Amino acid sequence: MNRRDLLVPACAIALVALMAGPVGAQTSGKFVDRLYFQLDAGAQTATPRFTSNVTFKLNGEDGSFTARYRFVSAIAVAARAGVRVGGNLGLGVGVSRFVRQGEATVAAALPHPFFFNRPRNVTGVASDLKREETMVSAELAWLLRPRRKLDVMLFAGPAYFTTRQAMATRPRYTETYPFDTATFVGVDAQTVNKAGVGFTAGFDVSYRLSKRVGIGSLIRYSRAMATFSAAPGSNARVTLGGVQTTAGLRVGF
Amino acid sequence: MVRGMFRNRRLSIALLVICLAAPILLAAQQPAGRQDRPREVISRLADDLRASDLEIGRMVRGNRLRLRASTPDAQLVGRVHQRFDQYYGGVRVFGGEMVRQLDGTETVSVYGTVYDTINLDTTPAIAAQDAAAAAARMAGAAGSPTRTPDLLIVPREAGGLTLAYRVRLATADDITVYFIDARNGSLVSSYSDLQTDVGTGTGVLGDLKKVSTTLSAGTFRTWDQLRPAAIYTFDGKGDLTRVKAFLAGAVSFGLADTGASPYNTWNDPATVDAHAYAGWTFDYFYKQFGRSGLDGRNLAIRSVVHPVDRAEWNKVPAGTLNLYYLNAFYAGDGIMVFGEGLPPDATVNGYKWNYFAGALDVVAHELAHGVTDYSSGLIYRNESGALNESFSDIMGTSVEFYFQPVGVGYLKADYTLGEDLTNPMGGFRSMANPGAFGDPDHYSKRYLGTADNGGVHTNSGISNQAFYLAVEGGTGRTSGLSVTGVGPASRDKIEKVFYRAYTQMLPAGATFALARAATIQAARDLYGAGSNVEQAVTQAWTAVGVS
Numbered sequence: 001m002n003r004r005d006l007l008v009p010a011c012a013i014a015l016v017a018l019m020a021g022p023v024g025a026q027t028s029g030k031f032v033d034r035l036y037f038q039l040d041a042g043a044q045t046a047t048p049r050f051t052s053n054v055t056f057k058l059n060g061e062d063g064s065f066t067a068r069y070r071f072v073s074a075i076a077v078a079a080r081a082g083v084r085v086g087g088n089l090g091l092g093v094g095v096s097r098f099v100r101q102g103e104a105t106v107a108a109a110l111p112h113p114f115f116f117n118r119p120r121n122v123t124g125v126a127s128d129l130k131r132e133e134t135m136v137s138a139e140l141a142w143l144l145r146p147r148r149k150l151d152v153m154l155f156a157g158p159a160y161f162t163t164r165q166a167m168a169t170r171p172r173y174t175e176t177y178p179f180d181t182a183t184f185v186g187v188d189a190q191t192v193n194k195a196g197v198g199f200t201a202g203f204d205v206s207y208r209l210s211k212r213v214g215i216g217s218l219i220r221y222s223r224a225m226a227t228f229s230a231a232p233g234s235n236a237r238v239t240l241g242g243v244q245t246t247a248g249l250r251v252g253f
Numbered sequence: 254m255v256r257g258m259f260r261n262r263r264l265s266i267a268l269l270v271i272c273l274a275a276p277i278l279l280a281a282q283q284p285a286g287r288q289d290r291p292r293e294v295i296s297r298l299a300d301d302l303r304a305s306d307l308e309i310g311r312m313v314r315g316n317r318l319r320l321r322a323s324t325p326d327a328q329l330v331g332r333v334h335q336r337f338d339q340y341y342g343g344v345r346v347f348g349g350e351m352v353r354q355l356d357g358t359e360t361v362s363v364y365g366t367v368y369d370t371i372n373l374d375t376t377p378a379i380a381a382q383d384a385a386a387a388a389a390r391m392a393g394a395a396g397s398p399t400r401t402p403d404l405l406i407v408p409r410e411a412g413g414l415t416l417a418y419r420v421r422l423a424t425a426d427d428i429t430v431y432f433i434d435a436r437n438g439s440l441v442s443s444y445s446d447l448q449t450d451v452g453t454g455t456g457v458l459g460d461l462k463k464v465s466t467t468l469s470a471g472t473f474r475t476w477d478q479l480r481p482a483a484i485y486t487f488d489g490k491g492d493l494t495r496v497k498a499f500l501a502g503a504v505s506f507g508l509a510d511t512g513a514s515p516y517n518t519w520n521d522p523a524t525v526d527a528h529a530y531a532g533w534t535f536d537y538f539y540k541q542f543g544r545s546g547l548d549g550r551n552l553a554i555r556s557v558v559h560p561v562d563r564a565e566w567n568k569v570p571a572g573t574l575n576l577y578y579l580n581a582f583y584a585g586d587g588i589m590v591f592g593e594g595l596p597p598d599a600t601v602n603g604y605k606w607n608y609f610a611g612a613l614d615v616v617a618h619e620l621a622h623g624v625t626d627y628s629s630g631l632i633y634r635n636e637s638g639a640l641n642e643s644f645s646d647i648m649g650t651s652v653e654f655y656f657q658p659v660g661v662g663y664l665k666a667d668y669t670l671g672e673d674l675t676n677p678m679g680g681f682r683s684m685a686n687p688g689a690f691g692d693p694d695h696y697s698k699r700y701l702g703t704a705d706n707g708g709v710h711t712n713s714g715i716s717n718q719a720f721y722l723a724v725e726g727g728t729g730r731t732s733g734l735s736v737t738g739v740g741p742a743s744r745d746k747i748e749k750v751f752y753r754a755y756t757q758m759l760p761a762g763a764t765f766a767l768a769r770a771a772t773i774q775a776a777r778d779l780y781g782a783g784s785n786v787e788q789a790v791t792q793a794w795t796a797v798g799v800s
Binding site: 177 | 298451452462463465479480529532533536539540
């Protein structure tokens with residue numbers, strides 16, 4: 001997580017706190033809502049990078065390539081709902097989803113068509129390696145109302161992730177006789193579907209605009225591990241989740 | 254108003270459901286199947302496999318999928334690969350397939366491409382023979398169907414599916430598959446069914462090599478299409494009568510005469526080496542001199558192995574033994590013939606003789622004759638003939654140094670010709686010491702008789718020695734004159750000098766004196782007057798008595 005990843009949530013939380021400022025002199029209240037709902041949009045600001053190593057047959061010999069994946073920030077949508085079961089304790093569920101574009105820096109060794117042990121080394125960047133990730137979580141929440149219109153919620157719980165990741169399976173390249181060099185042009189990709197169980201934890205700060213409706217901001221960190229196989233015999237251990245920062249509507253009853 | 258809205262509990266619950274369901278619905282989106290694009294089936298997970306098994310079962314019961322082959326896995330015992338073809342209205346869908354891997358009764362994987370939506374009439378308007386005739390017209394008169402046309406449902410390149418006959422036609426230089434529209438006889442699409450590939454094989458001396466081949470009609474052929482010049486290696490199958498007819502131009506060798514392998518794994522060492530070494534030699538001339546094949550215009554290279562039956566070696570006339578068993582030769586027009594050698598327990602002159610295609614310097618030597626043929630045309634007798642032979646020796650040795658590690662032994666680069674052919678290791682000429690094989694290393698010792706076209710294989714030693722000294726330096730054994738060579742690291746400079754002189758500067762009737770003058774000039778052209786290359790070449794010729 002870098003400094004920029006924290007900037008958005010920090011600003012959002014500060015904004016909510018600022019709005020709560022004018023009522024700071026008021027006495028804090030007890031969290032009284034029985035049910036709460038949240039509908040958010042925001043950013044998946046950090047998705048862990050990963051590396052996959054693939055071997056493939058080419059020209060009667062084993063070729064190989066390494067793809068180092070990285071992702072740009074993406075819009076995340078999330079919804080949460082829960083019930084206060086007693087005191088400050090709540091139980092809830094959450095769903096979040098993001099689709100983000102990724103790319104991979106590829107370094108490949110392409111066997112020569114005429115000779116053993118004379119690989120052509122090519123490098124390049126492969127784009128359009130999209131990641132789609134949906135997380136469903138069950139959450140134990142600690143609900144606080146430090147000031148009259150300001151709600152704070154700390155939550156954590158197990159999470160189930162389903163992920164679709166476009167994985168590079170083989171480099172594409174051009175070559176001409178005498179084939180001593182080759183030029184990288186892209187990759188063949190295959191979408192891999194994987195699921196993983198992990199956890200999510202975060203906190204939410206919201207400001208009541210009315211008795212039932214408010215706005216809020218949330219930051220959470222989620223994590224699970226999954227093994228992606230881009231090709232037979234090639235497995236990449238991948239961290240799912242990451243840092244998610246969202247803001248949106250808060251409704252309580 | 255907002256407050257009022259959320260007082261309604263039903264509305265609140267509906268909102269909650271929508272909030273939770275929206276991302277899930279987004280995640281579950283799948284593109285619908287289209288008629289012109291197959292759906293890919295990739296199943297490796299338990300749930301997917303169950304679904305694919307059910308789908309296969311449904312399609313088989315509905316006669317939309319038929320089992321074509323069930324093949325035991327050669328690599329994993331107990332595994333079986335089932336291949337299903339998709340059908341619609343009793344007609345096979347081209348490219349519609351499911352492939353299921355079973356481990357016993359358990360499904361391990363399912364991969365497939367299936368067309369989900371097909372809607373067309375499967376009754377053809379033209380007969381199969383009409384489609385074959387239409388394809389033959391498109392291919393020209395030379396084309397003839399290799400199989401009975403089959404009726405298929407095929408994707409159009411512009412989109413959609415259509416009913417078409419598949420006609421496979423063999424022409425003089427290609428095998429083409431035509432899809433002929435079964436309604437009106439027009440061309441739907443076509444493609445060449447010749448596929449280049451790279452196989453592997455073991456050479457005469459047991460070394461593993463890559464073999465550039467072409468897949469034709471399910472069989473890999475020793476037809477190299479990766480290089481700019483087509484390279485064919487024909488298997489004479491020991492039928493000398495037919496090989497002689499081929500050399501005389503009375504019969505043509507075609508694809509059926511090339512080496513064949515069902516899996517692109519090559520076990521005939523003579524075929525492997527002839528094919529690979531011809532390619533390497535082509536590469537050498539291209540990379541070192543920028544020359545495009547024997548004629549500079551990518552003339553096809555055609556090698557013949559197994560011209561005779563090895564087992565018959567002691568029953569054939571001496572001429573046949575010497576030419577087709579214990580020799581290799583360039584027959585003109587890019588054709589090489591490589592001797593069969595002897596059975597493992599037979600000896601001639603105290604040596605066991607292996608396949609002549611198994612020596613890189615021998616293969617390159619013969620191909621270099623082709624280069625000479627299409628360049629200076631050095632007349633194959635007397636001094637010009639000796640220069641012709643020497644040029645082939647120089648090129649054969651240079652190709653060895655280009656591709657093999659320097660050293661002593663089999664598959665090593667050295668200045669001995671043909672050392673890889675015999676056991677014990679011998680050879681038939683030495684550039685470092687021509688006298689070791691009875692050849693002259695000095696002009697004063699040249700053979701002046703008429704045998705061997707005026708000693709072309711003998712007097713080549715003079716030019717060979719000059720090349721050697723120009724590279725390595727040393728002292729001429731006969732003259733006692735010392736030469737400062739350019740050194741092994743600069744061997745390529747002397748190669749370029751001799752190539753330039755022998756192919757581009759010498760007349761067909763050249764003499765040793767002309768060869769000296771031309772190589773010195775070539776050294777000046779390439780590396781400047783007074784360069785160490787020019788000095789080395791000059792000293793070398795002087796040391797071998799050519800002035």
